Amino acid sequence: MKNAIVTGAGSGIGRAIAHRLAREGYNVVVNDMRPEAAGEIAEEIGGKAIAVAGDVSLEADASRLAAACTEAFGACTHLVNNAGHVHQARFLNLDPADFDRMFAVHARGTYLCMRAVLPGMIVRKQGVIVNIASQLGQIGGVDLVHYSGAKAAIIGMTKALAREVSAEGVRVNAVAPGPINTPLVMALSDDWRNAKAAGLPLGRFGEPDEVAATVAFLCSPEASLFVGQTLGPNSGDVML
Numbered sequence: 001m002k003n004a005i006v007t008g009a010g011s012g013i014g015r016a017i018a019h020r021l022a023r024e025g026y027n028v029v030v031n032d033m034r035p036e037a038a039g040e041i042a043e044e045i046g047g048k049a050i051a052v053a054g055d056v057s058l059e060a061d062a063s064r065l066a067a068a069c070t071e072a073f074g075a076c077t078h079l080v081n082n083a084g085h086v087h088q089a090r091f092l093n094l095d096p097a098d099f100d101r102m103f104a105v106h107a108r109g110t111y112l113c114m115r116a117v118l119p120g121m122i123v124r125k126q127g128v129i130v131n132i133a134s135q136l137g138q139i140g141g142v143d144l145v146h147y148s149g150a151k152a153a154i155i156g157m158t159k160a161l162a163r164e165v166s167a168e169g170v171r172v173n174a175v176a177p178g179p180i181n182t183p184l185v186m187a188l189s190d191d192w193r194n195a196k197a198a199g200l201p202l203g204r205f206g207e208p209d210e211v212a213a214t215v216a217f218l219c220s221p222e223a224s225l226f227v228g229q230t231l232g233p234n235s236g237d238v239m240l
């Protein structure tokens with residue numbers, strides 16, 4: 001049985017991941033902090049999905065996700081930490097509250113959700129965790145110290161936990177997308193998007209389904225040798 005939790009699945013990349021995993025036979029817990037969005041996507045997917053609203057930065061909500069999965073389908077076998085938001089500010093204008101919220105959602109949320117599902121995965125000696133970072137966690141983004149730092153934290157946490165638990169049957173990896181056509185990026189100006197696309201080796205932004213394909217691979221047994229890696233579906237923007 002394959003039981004996946006996808007956080008922030010009410011839109012964009014998370015929605016595409018939830019659909020892709022459902023098509024591959026997973027039962028899916030569709031999480032989002034916007035209850036109506038979680039419900040809508042679970043309904044789109046149909047019988048293999050349930051909606052569980054919650055804010056991943058809250059310990060009780062993260063625990064509830066794992067419990068809801070167990071109750072509906074059985075223990076969580078695959079966790080995709082995707083929930084996130086973007087916010088831009090010059091470093092000296094960055095409000096500490098915005099800095100804290102960025103780390104609360106991305107770093108703490110990823111930590112709490114991994115913490116909620118890991119004990120069961122270790123007992124069963126089987127599990128997969130995929131954390132959605134960003135290429136900006138690798139190269140940094142202008143006016144994005146807090147976002148870049150939080151995404152770099154996700155990459156570091158992924159590597160550290162992978163070292164700790166891979167021998168116990170749990171594979172932990174990260175995905176660091178480049179610019180992807182989602183509501184998050186569509187909020188930026190046409191000029192910015194056109195200039196950015198022109199500078200990409202591939203000449204275009206990615207689509208959510210293309211990131212979902214990378215996640216589906218990492219979730220699959222085909223990725224058995226991938227441990228603590230950060231894969232980059234990024235149109236060639238960053239080459240490491």
Ligand SMILES: NC(=O)c1ccc[n+]([C@@H]2O[C@H](COP(=O)([O-])OP(=O)(O)OC[C@H]3O[C@@H](n4cnc5c(N)ncnc54)[C@H](O)[C@@H]3O)[C@@H](O)[C@H]2O)c1
Nearest residue numbers: 008010011012013033055056083084134177179180182184
């Ligand atoms: N779109 C891109 O170009 C891009 C590039 C690199 C990384 N990413 C990352 O991919 C992930 C998905 O981004 P997207 O582009 O699909 O954005 P999106 O705004 O379309 O979707 C993000 C979803 O996460 C939900 N969410 C936000 N905070 C949450 C929280 N605390 N708890 C639960 N749900 C929460 C939102 O309600 C929203 O539905 C994010 O982590 C983002 O940082 C996106």
